Amino acid sequence: MILQEGFVCKHYTFVVTGCFKMYGTDEKGNAHNISFAAENDWIADLGSFYSEKPSKLFIEALEPSTILQIEKTDLLFLFVNVTKFDRNFRVIVEEKLIELQNRLLLNFSSNTQQRYTVFLEQYPNLAMRLSNVQIASYLGVTPEFLSKIRAQKPSK
Amino acid sequence: MILQEGFVCKHYTFVVTGCFKMYGTDEKGNAHNISFAAENDWIADLGSFYSEKPSKLFIEALEPSTILQIEKTDLLFLFVNVTKFDRNFRVIVEEKLIELQNRLLLNFSSNTQQRYTVFLEQYPNLAMRLSNVQIASYLGVTPEFLSKIRAQKPSK
DNA sequence: TTCATACCTTAACCTACATTAAGGCTATTT
């Protein structure tokens, strides 16, 4: 667990090996996965990281993992002194924005069956290594309902 | 209408005055608002803009508006030659990512009543100038259901 | 071996929201 609700997100984390989930909880205590991060991906609650306000999110390992972390002051130093870093982090964040925008649209405009199919196509590696509990939480449905969906599919 | 589904998003658009919506449609033809952009905000389908693939989204004015637009080649020129631009656009995109992430979590973890209340608090200006049809499409519900929600609230 | 824990599935019933259809209000056009 590298970030807990109520604490400030102090690090931008780079995943070397393993896999993490970032999630929030509702008033009933149900967890909702916002995103996953596996090898060579970055993860942080950017809102909390920059504002230094308590986060509403958790970031937690799903497997034994190795990571690299950078603090805000060090990252800001790099942004100011090594211009390439602005570039690289701009591109990283742009990609995440595009991904999230597609996901929001998909959430609005398709049913769980379709969203599950897209997930399997888009992240075959994650689909293999994650439990259906985690995938259901990412799709925004209960594990029970995902199970129903899977039963309907004759597929692989 | 500055972007249509099926066309490549050729410009990053800055809104000087007025208001725009970016939306996608589902197979039944219903529109779903991804985001709004009013004065001093940027809007583009970044996925299409960078990949130069046809967009799945529309960007359309909701009011008579004035805008400034920059093309990809010109923006890339600025990124390479004026280092401040990487910085500024990184920050802009980070803010949008944070906003979208909050919204995704809200969509997962609260009901329409709560999402509507948050929208009113977060964007009081937009709430005033947009029709309920547009707000419903942003919240991900039908105008009929939004109407029911509003009837339950004794509020302003 | 037995027990514990975590995950997956099934099924009956329930709820939030969609769908359809209708009617009213306001603004603009003719």
Place this chain on the structure above:
DNA sequence: AAATAGCCTTAATGTAGGTTAAGGTATGAA
């Protein structure tokens, strides 16, 4: 003044997905 077109509302009926509860399976520990 009448007609058209958007927008908002109400209400009935329908459906995707949630809830609850139970049982099944795999893994690992004692």
